Amino acid sequence: MRNNKFIGTGVALITPFNSDFSVDYNSLEKLVEFNILNGINYLVINGTTAESPTINSFERERIINTVVGVNNNRVPLVLGMGGNDTIRLAKEINSLDLTAISAILSVSPYYSKPTQEGIYQHYSYLAKNISKPIIMYNVPGRTSKNIIPNTILRLANEFESIIGVKEAGGKMSQYLELINNRPDDFLIISGDDDLALNSVISGGDGVISVIGQAFPQMFSKMIDDGLNNNISSAESINNELCNIISLIFKENNPAGVKFVLSKLNLCNDVLRLPLLSVSNELRSQINEELNNFNL
Numbered sequence: 628m629r630n631n632k633f634i635g636t637g638v639a640l641i642t643p644f645n646s647d648f649s650v651d652y653n654s655l656e657k658l659v660e661f662n663i664l665n666g667i668n669y670l671v672i673n674g675t676t677a678e679s680p681t682i683n684s685f686e687r688e689r690i691i692n693t694v695v696g697v698n699n700n701r702v703p704l705v706l707g708m709g710g711n712d713t714i715r716l717a718k719e720i721n722s723l724d725l726t727a728i729s730a731i732l733s734v735s736p737y738y739s740k741p742t743q744e745g746i747y748q749h750y751s752y753l754a755k756n757i758s759k760p761i762i763m764y765n766v767p768g769r770t771s772k773n774i775i776p777n778t779i780l781r782l783a784n785e786f787e788s789i790i791g792v793k794e795a796g797g798k799m800s801q802y803l804e805l806i807n808n809r810p811d812d813f814l815i816i817s818g819d820d821d822l823a824l825n826s827v828i829s830g831g832d833g834v835i836s837v838i839g840q841a842f843p844q845m846f847s848k849m850i851d852d853g854l855n856n857n858i859s860s861a862e863s864i865n866n867e868l869c870n871i872i873s874l875i876f877k878e879n880n881p882a883g884v885k886f887v888l889s890k891l892n893l894c895n896d897v898l899r900l901p902l903l904s905v906s907n908e909l910r911s912q913i914n915e916e917l918n919n920f921n922l
Contacts, residue, residue: 674835762792874913
């Protein structure tokens with residue numbers, strides 16, 4: 628039986644900042660409430676979209692506490708925690724109060740470029756040394772190393788605490804190999820907003836979305852329709868969203884979605900270096916596309 632807490636639409640929350648680059652906790656509260664009220668199924672804190680490499684440990688603790696407080700047990704919470712020092716990562720995870728956290732989303736080790744056996748040993752160590760369920764995160768565009776399906780499936784079959792993978796390799800062929808060969812209780816979660824519906828129609832379990840936090844009602848309905856085989860309705864929504872999805876990833880993430888959220892008055896259009904706000908050219912393109920939505 629798959630963990631139904633994570634079937635449907637999760638969103639990878641941004642971290643809002645004030646104009647002085649401090650964390651804007653008030654906007655974070657507003658964003659969390661907006662997403663819960665508009666039908667998302669769970670929230671991901673401190674992921675890549677949250678600019679987590681720029682967040683210090685004190686800010687991270689307050690961010691977690693802020694989201695936990697606003698959420699008030701309404702939806703499951705997932706905490707993003709990754710790194711390329713396996714033992715230190717496990718110690719850091721175990722040092723946190725994870726009472727309100729339902730699972731850890733852990734990105735594959737980046738920069739080090741480990742072998743497939745090294746990736747296997749990394750997740751094996753985490754599975755043996757932390758108490759929370761683990762969702763693997765495969766995003767070779769950021770880590771420079773793809774986790775091949777055989778490695779994912781090997782871990783899925785050997786460790787009950789590894790409950791799923793957020794797959795963001797951008798290839799439907801890899802989604803299909805995972806969907807067709809996974810254990811019955813293993814979740815295949817899309818990390819590609821543009822492939823989310825196709826993955827669900829093909830048998831996947833949902834998405835951890837970036838654009839979903841700006842259009843939670845639309846995106847959640849699209850994924851629900853896909854899961855319930857209402858294909859025509861789902862594809863219609865997907866067609867409405869496809870251009871804005873393409874645009875927000877054109878320069879970097881989360882610059883695109885932060886600009887969209889700023890237009891919705893949910894946060895400031897501020898990122899921490901080395902990331903920058905979107906260019907004037909892209910700003911114009913996004914503004915033009917947003918005219919198609921009733922904001």
